[in-house]
Amino acid sequence: MELDILKELLLNVKNGNVDVESALVSLKNLPYEELGFAKIDNHRALRTGYPEVIYCEGKKTDHIVEIFMRLTQTNKSVLATRATYEVFEAVKKIIPQAKYNQEARTIVYENDLPKQKIGKISVVSAGTADIPIAEEACVTADIMGNNVSKFYDVGVAGIHRLFSKLGELEKSNVIIVVAGMEGALASVVGGLVSVPVIAVPTSVGYGANFGGLSALLTMLNSCASGIGVVNIDNGFGAGCLASKINKLGRCD
Amino acid sequence: MELDILKELLLNVKNGNVDVESALVSLKNLPYEELGFAKIDNHRALRTGYPEVIYCEGKKTDHIVEIFMRLTQTNKSVLATRATYEVFEAVKKIIPQAKYNQEARTIVYENDLPKQKIGKISVVSAGTADIPIAEEACVTADIMGNNVSKFYDVGVAGIHRLFSKLGELEKSNVIIVVAGMEGALASVVGGLVSVPVIAVPTSVGYGANFGGLSALLTMLNSCASGIGVVNIDNGFGAGCLASKINKLGRCD
Amino acid sequence: MELDILKELLLNVKNGNVDVESALVSLKNLPYEELGFAKIDNHRALRTGYPEVIYCEGKKTDHIVEIFMRLTQTNKSVLATRATYEVFEAVKKIIPQAKYNQEARTIVYENDLPKQKIGKISVVSAGTADIPIAEEACVTADIMGNNVSKFYDVGVAGIHRLFSKLGELEKSNVIIVVAGMEGALASVVGGLVSVPVIAVPTSVGYGANFGGLSALLTMLNSCASGIGVVNIDNGFGAGCLASKINKLGRCD
Amino acid sequence: MELDILKELLLNVKNGNVDVESALVSLKNLPYEELGFAKIDNHRALRTGYPEVIYCEGKKTDHIVEIFMRLTQTNKSVLATRATYEVFEAVKKIIPQAKYNQEARTIVYENDLPKQKIGKISVVSAGTADIPIAEEACVTADIMGNNVSKFYDVGVAGIHRLFSKLGELEKSNVIIVVAGMEGALASVVGGLVSVPVIAVPTSVGYGANFGGLSALLTMLNSCASGIGVVNIDNGFGAGCLASKINKLGRCD
């Protein structure tokens, strides 16, 4: 589309419809305004299946509804994270197809039949309190078109639960590990599998947990190599990154 | 191999050479000792091309030489990180094929002809002071069998240098971004490309940089999604993770 | 006024109405009490057009109303920041001209026709959640007599939106950049323009954002020179500093 | 210059020397590579008199010499900060005009007669130990073409020394306040003058000073409005920002 605009301008210069000086002015301003990055942006959206996302925390309900509605008009799928049930009810009045996931606190809108999911992302979580963040990662990865497998409640306090799943985990393209408290699960998983691991520290815990700092530092300092860390409680970010990795496929 | 041991035991039970009680004792202890995890471990080494690695900081020279020598006897490639030139000279006396990279402070040993590199990992760094960490990532990715492209000195203070490289960057399977000071480059790259990004904060800077904390927090809080962060100055870890991602290939 | 007091005293000494010892006592105490710094203070108020300001957070509504009323009696303009709508309603009952800005959470009172605005201050913000702080800066700069231009929602995750505005930004005397999360926008703007930049970190974000610490450190460590940082969420302070800079004019 | 390239391309399209498709390819890639940001960059350099700068800490002497030499070939002035005397001696062998400032630890090269200095920047420092940072700010402001006045050793422990200088300070376009330990001087100056203040916390102090954190927090939380803070020990950054503000002139 944008290339068409450029082509037309050049044809007009060639044909004498537009003089060189005027074309010069257009070209000098164009790339930064309507053309350049937007194109890259669009390409990216098409290729990654990345939906538009609304982070609801701190936003007013009517603002969220308005943004959600506007996004559904130009996007095939919309994802709202950190959404309360009240927000969902308000959205649902306007967008009846919107679906709520209570654990993940997400609202999902897809105007098409769900497309074929590809590859395999495994989401591993340590304790039951980590499940909301794990679910946010799952919903995010799912709406972006990835197959997702869940392995919950396999924390290091009962590590034998993890070992029985190793074979399955190893078959993933990428594993998301969600853990609060001391966050040791990421190191243990990272030391046992050969696939890339995305670690999500959660704010689950108390005292010297300092709002997730403990798990965050654990994951950053992991003695197991091949672990990338996202922000505390950032299930959405982990889902995005996992999606990008999973879509590279597995060629061996 | 390990399966052979198990099979033999079962055949002996079948044939009556070993009685059930003795087999029971063997089986109860076996998996945790010689069989189970070691197998997984070997599989992993074979599949990922992951070499044995020595982290030299804080180790004595003669210890490093000894470990290095021992590893060369059982491994096709050995990597030593954070190695001074003095350490290299000592290693070289024993292992003449060892090669030193002064920027990356690495010693590399490969007993074979270098194998065919695959895929594409891009390593982007912000300032000249970040280059040692960027080089550590490059050397690590290279010895693990990946094609590596370097884009150095493209920090946000002169962001136009980055923009001219976007096309090339987008062709990578994964991009490593190395930046100290405020570490903003990871966000800028992450906002412009569609491939997975691994962010490496460095301790480059002073004052409120607090030994790399500033860049680390920047990268964890990035408003661009799809960024996984490793420890401060951990070029090696970034190289490992990038290698695992790159080997998934690109199937689109 | 204060000079008159001094002059009268000296004339009385000259005329013999006041003896030298009594004058000595008066002079020894005078400067620190009624004369010296108050004068400087008044001069400053006149020259800078700096209004009286009430920081409402943590103050009781009736206290705010009382202070507001008292200030309107001796000042041409009064600004209240961090004011809830409830506070505004209480103020409005007493001061009907008071105006509320819901985004900025400010109450403004001006007893004159607004005076001619001068120069140009640009206020750039990264995300929609940063707008309240950006608006606080705008209202502050406006009531102090400056022309203000707004460039909202141009964060680094979609940096092309920023680039199309560079020409306009460069025409400002000073630019205020408001950003939360990782705060990278200040570095990007600072690297692209030649005018002074005031960076305002916001507490927008979660997890390793640590209440704005992340954006604060990013801005302090910026590799782009010429950036002055104010406290987290301090839109008011940024507006004040920008006003002082803008009033220096542009002489090139 | 860059506009010439564009113009030539358009003329060639007009004349039929270049067909539309080829021009399209050129235009699509051009702006990000040779044209766009470099132009902005050059404009900025010309307008601000901003020299090229080398931050020496952590760089090897021969690297610094090489960079310094290269910069003198294309720049009228070069500034090296955090330079030891040993570095200076090495530079001087190649660039005999280079001058060293022992207090500021800077090397300055100017290939022209010094140009006319303009406006007025005041640099105020608290204790004698803060002088190196204050001097770095002075040297930076000076080489960028600003008049600089120094007011050293006027810390709050003997605040009367500051008061006798208030009249002079008030005549500046901008004041840089350099202070370590508790950094209270910035608040005191900011409360007494009407001009913009740039605060530079220093790492001078011990114990709960935590490497300058104490002074940094003091300055960020100042109850005096109109203070912009730079990184700990960042005399250079303060000089840059002050230069940009001072060059706006004073129009009242």
Add this chain to the structure above:
Amino acid sequence: MELDILKELLLNVKNGNVDVESALVSLKNLPYEELGFAKIDNHRALRTGYPEVIYCEGKKTDHIVEIFMRLTQTNKSVLATRATYEVFEAVKKIIPQAKYNQEARTIVYENDLPKQKIGKISVVSAGTADIPIAEEACVTADIMGNNVSKFYDVGVAGIHRLFSKLGELEKSNVIIVVAGMEGALASVVGGLVSVPVIAVPTSVGYGANFGGLSALLTMLNSCASGIGVVNIDNGFGAGCLASKINKLGRCD
């Protein structure tokens, strides 16, 4: 039990009911899934008298009730910590034997007559505000079968209260010291007794207490040797550790 499964398999191999290849598959997967660690786990539960525990904070009431009910079906005793009275009322409707401890905020279920308590654990607390955490430790140690003695309100501001109890304290197998604010009590007790000390910092305090950090650091840096520290406010963890130590008995 699990050994029976293994034995049966081996007998079937011996008898020819199961062929070697099938047995091989069973054995390869078995240890990690149903056999290995669960056995260890069960052994541990039996030996330590360790009950199942529910951490209630952040969990919904109906979830807690459901988990509690399920646990009572397979466990002799269940402990819920950080439980509000509302949670207790909901649990009590289903499990009438459940008992609430208002100070400790615990719910305890024991389906047997309480077993014989052994040894001696002393719980010492500094101020009245530390009592909830001290009580959590007491309840935990009690349900695990230990004799518990309480010494409350013996903080260092009135240290004579502690001295009169030293003889009794010395007779314990292990002492738990619970203290907030500056947490000095752990050092004082640790310097006076010869038995192991478990220190529990609490979040009691304000200001530079930083949510318990002050007491935590005090206890970690204690100049008295033989002190093990648990997380801030972790009365439960202290009770567990004390129980394990107390059960070693006293053999001198």
Add this chain to the structure above:
Amino acid sequence: MELDILKELLLNVKNGNVDVESALVSLKNLPYEELGFAKIDNHRALRTGYPEVIYCEGKKTDHIVEIFMRLTQTNKSVLATRATYEVFEAVKKIIPQAKYNQEARTIVYENDLPKQKIGKISVVSAGTADIPIAEEACVTADIMGNNVSKFYDVGVAGIHRLFSKLGELEKSNVIIVVAGMEGALASVVGGLVSVPVIAVPTSVGYGANFGGLSALLTMLNSCASGIGVVNIDNGFGAGCLASKINKLGRCD
């Protein structure tokens, strides 16, 4: 009293009413229980006029009422700090003489006519938001029998207000300085007076104030000597320490 017990025991030994072995047992246990430290404690209470104090934050109303009532039975004066008006109303029902100070949030009970106040403590505060803490210090110092003078709202943003009070301040035996935000007032006062200064950082402020950390560090790092710092918001502690110092009198 306690000495009487001892004397009686010795007389009984002398008279043969108590045998030596029994006396031995009594003596071995006595000093730590009823005699030793309690005596010191009582002496201290008599000499310092130190009342019993209840810290109300986090305590339940009925507990506070009970403690308050018990203390009035054995003490001439009782002080409750951090008390809400609701707590006061409950206390007043039982102890009608109790008096509430709304600013200081204190409840005071004195069963005697107020005794003669001695010496002079000055309490200086920076902003209006610091007044509650300043008042807590005043009430504490007052009930302990000290003359108290208040100098409020003399922060460094309008430092001339402070200078007019210097003569009066210098006449104090000790000065309490209460300041939030950047806390610079303590340094300024400490540099101008010769009497001991107690600095109270408050949690007033936002952003990089980090709950009072900013003011705390400022005060600890003050370049003015002779400043002792208490915990953030600890008006009570400052009042106690000032009382102890003031009672030393002034002998020069």
Add this chain to the structure above:
Amino acid sequence: MELDILKELLLNVKNGNVDVESALVSLKNLPYEELGFAKIDNHRALRTGYPEVIYCEGKKTDHIVEIFMRLTQTNKSVLATRATYEVFEAVKKIIPQAKYNQEARTIVYENDLPKQKIGKISVVSAGTADIPIAEEACVTADIMGNNVSKFYDVGVAGIHRLFSKLGELEKSNVIIVVAGMEGALASVVGGLVSVPVIAVPTSVGYGANFGGLSALLTMLNSCASGIGVVNIDNGFGAGCLASKINKLGRCD
């Protein structure tokens, strides 16, 4: 002994050799000076076999030698920690029986034949760099009369090495886990064994390890119960605490 002094005094009172008033004076002062706590102290030393210890870091060699010599005159065993080889050589000249442990950096002096070791303490360490701290714990536990078993280099990056040792570990009375970097080993061990665990975080690591903070927080937040934590790098403290626990024996 001290009881003899008391008894003699009472007999003298009985016999009229000492009058009641004089005895009163003696008794009032005695307990705090020569009698009370010293006795407790001696008892403790005898019972625990706790040697005198010298922490060498920061002490001058000749001071250490002098203290060491003095202690050997009144103690059966002396332990010096954090001792360099130079310190050892100086000590050895005076105390030829002193023995150096190069890994642990300890000097040990025992003037008797080593006594019979009792019980079992296991020391588990994660990486080779943690060995010095692990060895310090071993030497400490050994000199205090405990049997010590070592399990080194069993970190979570190769967790199968740990599993083969679980049976042996479970037979200990107490396990010391020494780990740096992310310190996850303590959680893994704590989740697998039923005996008390003492966790020693080490400063091994870099970047976001922040001098051992990462491992410290991990261990404090462990989701496995029954873990007591000591200071970073405090192998000595762990050895002391383990010794106290081990000496309680095992009575099941």
Add this chain to the structure above:
Amino acid sequence: MELDILKELLLNVKNGNVDVESALVSLKNLPYEELGFAKIDNHRALRTGYPEVIYCEGKKTDHIVEIFMRLTQTNKSVLATRATYEVFEAVKKIIPQAKYNQEARTIVYENDLPKQKIGKISVVSAGTADIPIAEEACVTADIMGNNVSKFYDVGVAGIHRLFSKLGELEKSNVIIVVAGMEGALASVVGGLVSVPVIAVPTSVGYGANFGGLSALLTMLNSCASGIGVVNIDNGFGAGCLASKINKLGRCD
């Protein structure tokens, strides 16, 4: 002196030698420049016997010598803190009366016979490693004319040593408590005495001591009232504050 200048000016006005307008100009500028605060400063110096002080850390030897020499010309006593022996030797060459205290690392010059010391300051320290800071406090207090008593090595690990000294401590006007590691000694002393306590945290310790932060927080959060805290390792500041308090005398 300064009053003479004023008087002369007024007499000149009276006599007509100076006209009113000229006198006005003089008076307007005078107070801030030569008169006002300098006078206060001199008064203070005379009254407190406060010597001039040089903080040597980070200063070059020849600079220290020069400052020292200059100060001896106008002061009766000079104190240099944090001075190495090398610095002392250089000073001694010029000022032969200078005396060095090796423990305190101070250089003292007194040109008079030492004046009569007054009152009583007690300095209590916890461990031998805290002695340098304790000695700095002692030397400071001594040169300011106070009687000083030392109570070293009475830390809480052997608290009985402290108890035997309580009577003596209670006779002080003020007590300085110097302690590193966990700093609990300040709380213990503060809970046992009725006189003001100045607490000096030291950086003695390691690991989670974080350069003295641990002891600092302990002292700020002390549950014993009446404790003022100075900066980490600030023996000099404690000596100053104690001197000011001690000079108030004791009037009860």
